[in-house]
Amino acid sequence: MTITEIDVEQEYLAVLYARVDALREQAATRLAAVRRAGEDYAAIATWQAEVTRLDGVEQGLCFGRLDLRDGHRVYVGRLGLFRDTDDEPLMVDWRAPVAQPFYAATATEPHGVRRRRRIITRGRRVVGLDDELLDPDHAADGSLVGDGALLAAVTADRTGRMRDIVTTLQAEQDRIIRSEHQGVLVVQGGPGTGKTAVALHRVAYLLYTHLHLRARGVLVVGPSRLFLDYIGQVLPGLGENTVVTATIADLCPGIEVSRVDPPKTAGLKGRADMAERLRAAVRARVRIPDEPMDIEFEQQALRLEPETCRRAVRRARQTGLPHNQARLVFAREIVDALAQGLIEDLETVVLTDTGEALDGGSPDGRLSEADLRALAAAGVVIGQDDHDGPRNLLDETDKARLKGSLLADAGVQDVLDDLWPLLTPQHAVSDVVDGPDAGWSVADIPLLDEAAALIGQGGSPATFGHVVVDEAQELSAMAWRMLMRRCPSRSMTVLGDLAQTGNPAGASSWERVLRPHLDDRWRLAQLTVNYRTPAEIMAATADLLAAHHPGLRPPRSVRSTGRPPWRLRTTPAELPKVVADLVATHTEGRLAIVAPGKRLGRLAAELSLATMPDLTDKVVLLAPLQAKGLEFDSVLIIDPAAILDAAPLGHNDLYVAMTRATHRLGIVHPGPPPDELSAIPELTP
Numbered sequence: 130m131t132i133t134e135i136d137v138e139q140e141y142l143a144v145l146y147a148r149v150d151a152l153r154e155q156a157a158t159r160l161a162a163v164r165r166a167g168e169d170y171a172a173i174a175t176w177q178a179e180v181t182r183l184d185g186v187e188q189g190l191c192f193g194r195l196d197l198r199d200g201h202r203v204y205v206g207r208l209g210l211f212r213d214t215d216d217e218p219l220m221v222d223w224r225a226p227v228a229q230p231f232y233a234a235t236a237t238e239p240h241g242v243r244r245r246r247r248i249i250t251r252g253r254r255v256v257g258l259d260d261e262l263l264d265p266d267h268a269a270d271g272s273l274v275g276d277g278a279l280l281a282a283v284t285a286d287r288t289g290r291m292r293d294i295v296t297t298l299q300a301e302q303d304r305i306i307r308s309e310h311q312g313v314l315v316v317q318g319g320p321g322t323g324k325t326a327v328a329l330h331r332v333a334y335l336l337y338t339h340l341h342l343r344a345r346g347v348l349v350v351g352p353s354r355l356f357l358d359y360i361g362q363v364l365p366g367l368g369e370n371t372v373v374t375a376t377i378a379d380l381c382p383g384i385e386v387s388r389v390d391p392p393k394t395a396g397l398k399g400r401a402d403m404a405e406r407l408r409a410a411v412r413a414r415v416r417i418p419d420e421p422m423d424i425e426f427e428q429q430a431l432r433l434e435p436e437t438c439r440r441a442v443r444r445a446r447q448t449g450l451p452h453n454q455a456r457l458v459f460a461r462e463i464v465d466a467l468a469q470g471l472i473e474d475l476e477t478v479v480l481t482d483t484g485e486a487l488d489g490g491s492p493d494g495r496l497s498e499a500d501l502r503a504l505a506a507a508g509v510v511i512g513q514d515d516h517d518g519p520r521n522l523l524d525e526t527d528k529a530r531l532k533g534s535l536l537a538d539a540g541v542q543d544v545l546d547d548l549w550p551l552l553t554p555q556h557a558v559s560d561v562v563d564g565p566d567a568g569w570s571v572a573d574i575p576l577l578d579e580a581a582a583l584i585g586q587g588g589s590p591a592t593f594g595h596v597v598v599d600e601a602q603e604l605s606a607m608a609w610r611m612l613m614r615r616c617p618s619r620s621m622t623v624l625g626d627l628a629q630t631g632n633p634a635g636a637s638s639w640e641r642v643l644r645p646h647l648d649d650r651w652r653l654a655q656l657t658v659n660y661r662t663p664a665e666i667m668a669a670t671a672d673l674l675a676a677h678h679p680g681l682r683p684p685r686s687v688r689s690t691g692r693p694p695w696r697l698r699t700t701p702a703e704l705p706k707v708v709a710d711l712v713a714t715h716t717e718g719r720l721a722i723v724a725p726g727k728r729l730g731r732l733a734a735e736l737s738l739a740t741m742p743d744l745t746d747k748v749v750l751l752a753p754l755q756a757k758g759l760e761f762d763s764v765l766i767i768d769p770a771a772i773l774d775a776a777p778l779g780h781n782d783l784y785v786a787m788t789r790a791t792h793r794l795g796i797v798h799p800g801p802p803p804d805e806l807s808a809i810p811e812l813t814p
């Protein structure tokens with residue numbers, strides 16, 4: 130590699146940045162103009178988005194070059210750029226088909242590529258080039274650099290924010306990102322195999338290739354706000370700013386989670402049969418009286434028969450509408466029946482033997498004064514007949530008014546409320562689990578959402594054209610139902626690892642989770658290489674995996690560090706001091722201390738660490754659940770036996786904790802170590 134080559138690329142990079150600067154200036158000018166012009170909010174949003182997009186691609190704008198066998202040269206970067214004078218392509222978007230060989234070409238299958246060059250930049254400066262010659266004729270010339278860029282990326286210090294991997298995507302990842310599978314694509318892969326990274330790059334790819342998704346929206350669901358913050362920079366760096374990110378709880382706004390369920394309760398609440406129980410609870414709120422009910426309406430006694438109620442309930446349910454909307458049908462049926470009774474009474478003239486009128490009528494067909502008063506009070510105006518005075522036949526307008534008055538009547542409403550009450554999701558959920566007085570838990574959220582769908586409160590939830598579910602193994606059957614309601618097209622990318630399931634209601638089989646919604650219309654893809662966790666740490670998890678997931682083949686680590694993990698035995702009394710000393714001597718990179726929930730409060734106080742972690746801090750303290758999906762240069766696990774014992778799937782939580790480190794793992798255990806960790810070398814003080 131010569132300095133001249135770097136100079137050549139530097140010059141080209143200057144052309145690319147000049148073009149981006151010009152586009153940025155144009156967009157800023159247009160934005161200022163539409164803002165000045167006033168209220169064209171769509172135009173303001175469009176130009177604002179363009180400015181944001183162009184700002185987002187500043188770092189690492191161009192990262193690759195393909196020299197093709199046919200003599201063409203293609204620069205690959207974060208967006209497509211064209212020369213303004215003649216529209217000649219200057220750089221292709223990494224998502225364009227022409228860029229795919231950058232990720233897919235190998236020496237044996239070169240895809241027409243002779244040389245693949247990775248351009249390494251710092252700011253706007255080229256600091257290195259990494260060439261691979263894929264032409265077998267040139268394979269032996271010594272300039273083949275191989276996967277240096279990848280290794281540099283995976284060993285770099287962590288910053289507390291996830292980076293994109295667009296420059297070093299590997300072929301098995303790229304195949305998933307560009308998969309044209311329309312339905313649900315499940316990506317199963319062990320720790321550190323790039324599932325999250327792949328998911329986010331796939332979103333960027335889909336938005337680029339399927340423009341309709343921009344209008345229909347993409348939702349990314351993650352396990353926690355902490356995790357969503359951690360990944361928050363990736364899509365903007367790929368020029369995409371329109372994606373909605375949410376936890377399951379975020380999808381049910383207005384509910385505050387204030388309680389943690391014991392694992393067994395969480396397991397029960399997540400089961401699919403809760404849907405049927407909720408449905409039954411909502412149905413059970415509807416009552417059919419055993420005896421006729423008397424209702425007083427404007428000093429007249431109306432009678433509501435059980436059979437009438439039964440028929441009204443049947444008709445309301447036949448509509449298939451949610452409870453609160455079906456109530457309108459029920460109310461209409463009841464009011465129709467009451468009105469009919471009233472009208473019949475009014476129009477039926479019963480004569481006594483002596484010819485006197487009974488029951489609200491008169492022999493000459495006139496309404497009695499009492500009837501007229503009742504009707505007037507109900508808002509029904511009886512037209513004056515030109516010749517004969519008031520008549521006793523109600524026309525359609527009169528009848529409609531009468532029904533309106535019945536419906537508005539407080540006594541009638543009381544009866545309707547009694548028989549078919551308007552409900553909130555909270556009502557229905559409190560019928561099957563502890564209600565709001567005890568506070569809601571995360572496991573209650575899908576129940577509240579299911580109830581909202583059954584009741585029809587808040588209208589239909591927002592839907593998305595594509596939904597990405599990360600750490601999908603954690604979702605309960607009820608949470609899956611909730612997500613399916615938000616993705617009517619069933620276009621999803623689902624990422625997870627069944628060996629990392631911590632939620633007792635989570636997945637142990639993708640088949641079992643997805644079949645109820647999709648039958649067999651889903652596809653499984655696998656990722657097999659671990660880019661995060663070095664071989665030494667993965668080896669330390671072997672006994673844990675063998676004990677709890679016999680037969681599972683963990684992913685192959687892409688590198689080793691030569692630094693084996695260690696464990697340190699201490700006593701419960703000594704533990705805080707030991708941990709404090711270890712933290713005090715920590716100097717390299719970012720450290721996560723992962724401790725069982727019961728120890729967090731004390732440790733936070735003793736180490737002066739926040740209980741609401743900020744991942745950009747040098748040292749953070751986390752519960753195993755919070756560590757999901759994250760990574761750190763070093764990880765210190767405290768009291769692994771307590772993590773194992775804290776939940777039925779505690780072994781998976783421990784596996785998650787152990788696989789978060791990119792470089793170093795230490796374990797501090799008060800008393801003897803769990804069997805699964807006893808083979809890890811012990812530090813002697």
Ligand SMILES: Nc1ncnc2c1ncn2[C@@H]1O[C@H](COP(=O)(O)OP(=O)(O)OP(=O)(O)O)[C@@H](O)[C@H]1O
Pocket residue numbers: 279282283292293294297298299302318319320321322323324325326327626660661757758759760788
């Ligand atoms: N092709 C790649 N090039 C560079 N880094 C990569 C590559 N693939 C993955 N990585 C890095 O490996 C780390 C792990 O990736 P990611 O978090 O996406 O894995 P994961 O499969 O979601 O892990 P887990 O299931 O353990 O949470 C990240 O730092 C990511 O940037």
